[in-house]
Amino acid sequence: MAPDRRKMIVAAATKSFSLFGYKATTMDQVAKLANVGKGTIYTFFKNKEELFEEIISSLVREMIVEADSVIQPKLPFTENVHRALYRLLEFRSQHQLMIKLVQEEAEMGTLAVSEMLQHVENEIIAYLKQKIETAISKGAIPAANTEITSFLLLKMYIALVSDWERNHAPLSSEQIAEIMKVFLLQGLPT
Amino acid sequence: MAPDRRKMIVAAATKSFSLFGYKATTMDQVAKLANVGKGTIYTFFKNKEELFEEIISSLVREMIVEADSVIQPKLPFTENVHRALYRLLEFRSQHQLMIKLVQEEAEMGTLAVSEMLQHVENEIIAYLKQKIETAISKGAIPAANTEITSFLLLKMYIALVSDWERNHAPLSSEQIAEIMKVFLLQGLPT
DNA sequence: GATATGACCAAAGAACTAAATTAGTCAATG
C-alpha cells in the first residue's frame, strides 16, 4: 500500500508513449494513468523530455540484454555479430514503443523523437564497436577502424532490412548473414 | 527570332527549380521567365510534374556522362567503380538543382520531389548494375547478385559521405576508396 | 487554321483568429 510512485510514473508513461507516441501523450494522462498528482511527476523528472530519456535508456539496456542473450561464445565471431544485429533489428521492429516512435518520426517529424532515435542508433554502434574491439584483441578478426566498421555494419543492415524492401522482395536471414559475413570476414577497412 | 519555345520553357523551369525548389516555382513564373504565355507550357507538357520529369531525365543523363567521363579502361575495375561513384556523389552535392531538391525534401517533404529523388537513386543503381555485369562477364570480378551489390554499394557510399558526417569528421576520398575496394574485391555477396 | 495567349475558375493553401489544450508551477493540504 506504499506504491513506488516513481515506478508507477515510468510504467504509465511507457505505456502511453507506446500507445499514442511522444507528442500525443500528455502529462495529465500520465499522472492519471499512474494514479498520481501531476506535480508528483515533476518531483522525479525535470520535464517531459527527461522522463522520455529515462524510458529510452531502459529500452536501450533491454536491447543490449536481448543482443547478448543470442550470442554463443562457441560460434565464430561473424556469426555472432550477425545474430546480435539481427536480434537488435528484430527487437526494433517488434517492440511497441519503437514501432510507435519510428512511425511518429516518419509522419510527424517530432524533434524530441528524432533525437532519441539517433541516440538509440549511436548506442547500438557503441555496442557493436565494443564487441569488435574485443574480437580484434583476441585475434579473431584482423585489426580495423572499429568506429567506421561498426557504423557501416549497422547502416548495411538497415539498408538490407528496411530500404531494400521498399523496392524488392525481403531478403532471407541467410542471405543477409552471407552478405555480412563477406564484409566482416575479409580485411576490414583500415 | 524564332526562339524554340520548348527549350526556353525547359531552361526557365530548370533555373527556377534550382533557385526556389519545386513547390515554390509557379507556372506563371516559369511562363514569365520563358517569355511565353502560360498556356503554351501546356501544349508541350501535360502538367507541372511532367515538366519536372523531363528536367530530371536530363539531369540523370548528365550524371551518367559525368560518371563515364571519369572511367579509364586501363585502371582496375574497383578503382573505376570508386571513381564513378565518387563523381556521382560529387555531382549530387555540387549541382544547384540537386542541392535544392535534397533540401526541399528534407525540410518540406514535398511528395513529387521525394519520388524524383528516389527515381534518380534507382537510375544510379541501374547504371552501377550494368557496369558490374559487364565486369563479371569479362571475368574482372567474381560473379554475384548484381542487384544487391549495386544497391549496397550506393547505400554504403551515401552512408560514408553523408550520414557519417553527421557525427564525425569527413572521410578522405582515399579512405572511402579503400573501404569500397575491400568490399568489392573480396567475394561479392551471392 | 494552327498556334499562342492570358483572363478565368476550381481547388489547394496561407493567414488569421478564437478556443482549447498542455507543460510546468506553487500555494494549499493532510
Added chain:
DNA sequence: CATTGACTAATTTAGTTCTTTGGTCATATC
C-alpha cells in the same frame, strides 16, 4: 514535507476567410 490539482503562460488546434496556383479555353494573332 511529500503530494496535490487549480492555475497560468504558452503552444496547438479548429474554424474561417482570403490568396495563390495549376490547369482550361475562348479569343487574338499570324
